[in-house]
Amino acid sequence: MRRLGILTGGGDAPGLNAVIRAVVMTAYNEQRCEVVGIEDGYDGLVQAGRARVLTVDQVRGILTRGGTILGTANRGNPFARKVLRDGQEGIEDVSHLVMEGLQRLALDGLIVVGGDGTLRIAHELHQKFNLPVVGVPKTIDNDLGGTDVTFGFDTALQTATDAFDKLHTTAESHHRVIVLELMGRDAGFITLHSGVAGGADVILIPEIPFDLAVVCRKIEEREAFGYKYSIVAVSEGAHPKGGEQTFSRAGDAVYTPRLGGIGHQIGAVIERETGKETRVTVLGHVQRGGAPSPFDRWLATRYGAHAIRLAAAGEWDRMVALHGQQVTDVPLAEAIAVPKRVDPEGEPVRAARGLGIVFG
């Protein structure tokens, strides 16, 4: 009987537990192999003994739960692990310990569930040590290549859209500008999709540098038409065209943000420039949690089922993926080669522009 390990890495995303459950149940019902759950990502392999056999009973009831019963890595990349030596922080390559951990646990292969970083490490471990590994893509940002969608994204969208719905009526009743800052350092998918779904008037994403003068003009145009409020959606990674100085319409008064985030920065400028009362909300980590949406459960379950089949068949260095409506798989290298970004000229952005939404 084959014996396969599973670990989860990186930031939280709703659906991790659904993947684990599907792997364990499919292993038991169909593949007749054993699954070993490894704790806290690669750490559980590097540090001996942080693993346990996962039975069907242990994955009962976790389908609907956010988070991961396996925990995720604290100390990160085994190729460049943070260590304390003589009171000094340093970096150490402990990647060989991953292989030793695998052998000590007598594993025939490893399923790694994670985002860009975690999967890149998996691929490098395969290249360097021939690690028998299958990847499962996970990111709420939906910025992974090789697959149409990752699980976690749909649930994050629901959380973000729900926030827009709640803020909308307050903005309208109180004649305010509301700025909602959402996750997305490099990719604006959450902000774009939830902004459209939540009825935002302005959407600012990393892929399209913005001009606050355009944003303020939009707000004033709405005012002129009798809409005394506006909703601005902004990714944490959005940034102005040409740098910070463009934050001032006058051009002479560079705004120095009191608070770190882009949301608070542009909120202050908008209030000053338009004279409209402006409120900023930074949604933060709630976007990473919660019971996975039906779509994410469905996708995560199929990903898990496909991953254990690949592993049982010994098809290593591949990542499960969704193409259209079909769960399939691609080389891990392909998945991490080019990250996915919102296409500034693509149909979705054009659809949003056509509705009158301004991207700055």
Add this chain to the structure above:
Amino acid sequence: MRRLGILTGGGDAPGLNAVIRAVVMTAYNEQRCEVVGIEDGYDGLVQAGRARVLTVDQVRGILTRGGTILGTANRGNPFARKVLRDGQEGIEDVSHLVMEGLQRLALDGLIVVGGDGTLRIAHELHQKFNLPVVGVPKTIDNDLGGTDVTFGFDTALQTATDAFDKLHTTAESHHRVIVLELMGRDAGFITLHSGVAGGADVILIPEIPFDLAVVCRKIEEREAFGYKYSIVAVSEGAHPKGGEQTFSRAGDAVYTPRLGGIGHQIGAVIERETGKETRVTVLGHVQRGGAPSPFDRWLATRYGAHAIRLAAAGEWDRMVALHGQQVTDVPLAEAIAVPKRVDPEGEPVRAARGLGIVFG
């Protein structure tokens, strides 16, 4: 300036208003054409005067609302309209009145949002009278050809999955079998997807005739393993292999259902055959309502935007569609040629079987 009509037909589906809003807003902001909203489906054309120009202001705030501000048809197909004549119900072909209605309203074209029936009529009107028409697919059942997904389906899934989540803990605490009957006369997508997402043990869909003996055996096996409860998902259109007599395991005692629906029928058999307390819930019309999910708002909005562009460009007899992540369009004829069904041998069903789910 072009002047285009829009009507909604058929059963309710969350996202209809989002389509209408996107059509009107894109018409205003991008296409500079006028949109006329026609009331109650084709009825509003057949009966003069049931239409109004839709302004941007009139579609404010409807993005998040279920239903349709235009209403849907009561009297159905204009090729075979129900009429009362001398106290007798009859059928009449009034399809020419659709064209007259169009001309009376001075419309350059029509956007029809609907399911299989509504779109088929649109295509026939195009064939017979050269009706300038663009279709937008809508069905909570996701059973339309030509497109990967229809709006309304994701929201229905959420309602169905939420019901499973609620029933689960009761089943478990009270050691019961719970049967949940969901919509789907011919297609089992809602039941399959929500059954997997909701952790069902048995999934019965129209595409896979079931054997209740297999269902009861599954429930008893679970019992033997210490799981004193089971969840059975069943489409309204599911049916037994070879007809009703297989409802009895013994073969001799044909069960005559006291209540109409399949859910109550199989619930009664399961209770009798397994001796386990069984409760049946028929979720019904709540599956058609509610605020559309973020995905459905996003899809419906892009469908609306694409539809008005097609109409403005005079690309008639086509239906907007989602292929992979891309909104595009296909000939209406293609969309209605072959309805979509769950593939009994497809990857999703195999994934579910691998988890241990029984399809009867």
Add this chain to the structure above:
Amino acid sequence: MRRLGILTGGGDAPGLNAVIRAVVMTAYNEQRCEVVGIEDGYDGLVQAGRARVLTVDQVRGILTRGGTILGTANRGNPFARKVLRDGQEGIEDVSHLVMEGLQRLALDGLIVVGGDGTLRIAHELHQKFNLPVVGVPKTIDNDLGGTDVTFGFDTALQTATDAFDKLHTTAESHHRVIVLELMGRDAGFITLHSGVAGGADVILIPEIPFDLAVVCRKIEEREAFGYKYSIVAVSEGAHPKGGEQTFSRAGDAVYTPRLGGIGHQIGAVIERETGKETRVTVLGHVQRGGAPSPFDRWLATRYGAHAIRLAAAGEWDRMVALHGQQVTDVPLAEAIAVPKRVDPEGEPVRAARGLGIVFG
């Protein structure tokens, strides 16, 4: 160190686990006593060995879960327990076994969480055997005396109200009458509260026998005012004035219901009498499940904390209760003396009537 048992009985209600958790955590942190969880209600005492010590670790994460980790009784009342003897169903008094079970588990007292039936048994066991018992009221119907509110009710209201919200837009778009049948055999609280919160036009509850002629007139009046739809909320225990014959307005055509429930019965009459398309939904057991609402978690937690204090202090034969905003306690006898019902002349019903809602 005191050792106290806890059991849960009767139908499911969201918040049972929150009570169990609060009892165990307060016992550990404040009262320094031990809690033994008894399985499946009184059955776990009657049948030896169905109990386990509950540690703080075992109640982690259950605050948000519906159902009860202890299960509830299958075989019911120990004073009149169903037994099979020589293939015949009979009734047996095994109440003395409850006391024996208590002694065998070396319990100093018992906390019983349940509705009218479960608490009545607790009180009778106290009277007959001096059982050291504290009751915690639980019912989604809110029909228990001695307390303003029971946990479970608020969550049930949310489920019911959510159904109204979903049905509303469909009713409106499709010009239909929608009948929603809700739980409540003897008490109409769920139907009244959710009917008002869900914008129902007609509310039929057990406490106010209805006249369908009045109901149909209301629907027709709405039609006359241009509201082409109506929402009818009905408790499963609602019944017509003077019996079934009043179901016909004409008085001559007594309707014989094809389906058991009151919802389907009145739906058929309304459709026939008003000529309006009518759809019926029976919400069923979803009303008993789901994650408890914040209010129910808050109330259940305080109930649990108060219950363990009473038990630790040896204040037996009492039930925890909410009076106004205050958690307190009352004699068990008082709680079960008079069930709570909707007052047909009370302020809430008058408020609803003032809004134009018809009670038949």
Add this chain to the structure above:
Amino acid sequence: MRRLGILTGGGDAPGLNAVIRAVVMTAYNEQRCEVVGIEDGYDGLVQAGRARVLTVDQVRGILTRGGTILGTANRGNPFARKVLRDGQEGIEDVSHLVMEGLQRLALDGLIVVGGDGTLRIAHELHQKFNLPVVGVPKTIDNDLGGTDVTFGFDTALQTATDAFDKLHTTAESHHRVIVLELMGRDAGFITLHSGVAGGADVILIPEIPFDLAVVCRKIEEREAFGYKYSIVAVSEGAHPKGGEQTFSRAGDAVYTPRLGGIGHQIGAVIERETGKETRVTVLGHVQRGGAPSPFDRWLATRYGAHAIRLAAAGEWDRMVALHGQQVTDVPLAEAIAVPKRVDPEGEPVRAARGLGIVFG
């Protein structure tokens, strides 16, 4: 026929529209009086012409919507209104214009829906000008005297508790401390109730000054017991015992917050002192929005019905209130005399402490 005005003031709270709807519908169906909706709080009276008769049709569909269709005040207190004069901001008493506005609109009385500030103005207008006024209490903070509960609070609790639920699994999976900052400048009800309902380990509220050393010790104790994560709930108005210097356990290193809010401040200290990765979320304005919960719709509806009856009966200078389960009324003076605060020694706080929750 009497003619009564209604205005809404102060911050947003779910249920405002439900009050307006109940007032209008009860006025129409029961009291046969006319209701005039005044825009933007007292501003709509001070500035002529900002009012309209509210028909039953105009309040259709608003029961479920957050915000207020009437808007709320921008320029605030008519006794001390902000004005611009010669480019200078000043203060002006325009309270007499409220009375003039009332007369110009020919109103027999006024219903004022608002919080502490808005109701205080109402009472002062009554004292000074004999304004015929009835108050309806509104605040998400639940800090108004004279009533057990205000509408808006239950919905805010749900939003806050939902955030805890989402953050919980991330905290657990990632071994983090999560700090959630909630609304409440002077009253900690939202934080206390949602903290308990959301399973927080530490709850910091304005009424109980905290000691961060105690907070850090709690987190470390949990760690020692194997719980590698902790959840800290904090009101925006919470503050340390004796001032900021106690933020350092060492006593020597006073922490100077980089970011304004208390959440970020204590998060930084906790991370430094415990060495645990800490994340802070400031939930912000989403707490004020959203569809009102069933309880809030039910309460707001009864408040509205009672208010219009008081107004129709000429019972001025009173506020509607909930006492226990009963909607009643109290003198406005009583309601604003003493604000409501969490009792640091009350049963709810004791229950929370008994569960092991630390209040710093």
